[in-house]
Structure formats: C-alpha cells, structure tokens
Amino acid sequence: MAPPKPSPTLGPDNSALTYAVLVELSLGLSAILIGLFLGFNPRQDLPAWWDGPAILKSLGIGLLVGSALALGMELVSRLPIRSIQKLERSMQSQLHLLLGPMSVPDLLLLSLSAGIGEELLFRGLIQGWWMSLAESQMFLESLPAMALSAICFGLAHPLSKAYIALATFAGFLFAVLYWATRDLLACVLAHAIYDAIICVYWKWTQSQLAKKNQTDV
16 A cells, blocks of 8 residues: 555545545556556456456455465564564554544545555556566566566555565565456455555554553553
8 A cells, every 4th residue: 555645735534534545546547547548458357347256256366365465464574573673663653643543444445445546557557568568478478567566566655665675575466466367356355455454453453552551541
C-alpha cells in the first residue's frame, strides 16, 4: 500500500481517508488512461462480473496469498535484526500518524482501494503491457516485466530503504502470482487482504495496548 499523504487543506478523519482513497484509485484510473494511449487494456485479465466460479477462484487465491504474505511479514518483523527492528519502529510511527484516526471499516476501504489502484497500475499495466511485448509468456521471458513492476512498486513506497526493499519483494510475489495465474482479480484481492490484515492487526494491537495502559494506571 502506498503511504497516504494527508493534504494540508483537508481536516483529519474522514477527509484524510477520502484523500487517501482517491489517491489510490487515481493510480488505477491512470493505468486505464495510459493503456488507452498504448493500445493496451490493463483490465483484460479481470474475470467477467457474471462469472461466479472464476470470481470465487480469485477470492480463494487472493485470500491464501494475502494471508500467507501478511503472516510472513509479521514473522520477519519479529526477527532480532537491527535493520528490521529499526524499520519496525519506523513503521509503527508511520502507521500511528497516518492510520491512527481511522476506524476498522476505514482501513478495509483503504486496503481495497490500494489493491484496486496499485494492481491495475503495477501488474495490469506495467507488467501486463511489457509481457505482451515478449515473444512468449515463459518465466524467463516474463522476468523483466515482473522485475520492472516489482521495482516500480517498491519505489512507490519510499518510507525507508529497508521498506522499499520489502515492498519490492512483496511486489515481486504479486508479479509472480499474476504471471502464474493471469488473474488480475486474484492479485487485487491478495494485495487488499494483505493490507487489511496488517492494518487491522495493528489497530487491534494498539487498542490492546491502550487497555493495558488504562489497567496499569
């Protein structure tokens, strides 16, 4: 999820959420408009809205991959490595500043918006268009497209050098998922579910910490 940047003209709470959601969705709109210019449809690998089995399949894949990635990132954050612990402290500070005022429904909406906007841009457009230029869709031929989408995804999350590296790694996993399934909805859902688990878990830990502090007092 690209870190939302609160606008100085907007107040807290709902206005900050609206701004963040619009920023994320604007990435998807940009992908569609750029695709029109390139003669490429970044939405071509979305299942039809009436294709129930395909949508359920996408949901299953997205739930599995998003949950596994969130669990993996949580385990990595607990490693006693100085750079990771420094990143974790920085992330906690950023989450408190950007997401602290938001409710759980707000976080779910923001996570879904990030999944839609960012996957349309980084997987649907950047990776999909580049892959369409290759003579075949084999892994090695598609690797430059996957790497490009992952690097762009990482650079779109410039909280720190370590976070860029982690985001690039996550972006590469989403890129491999897209290459393997050619299912953009699965990528959108995996991304959204990952963000939602991370954000809601953080919100829950903050509430538990607040209750503990009140009890101690």
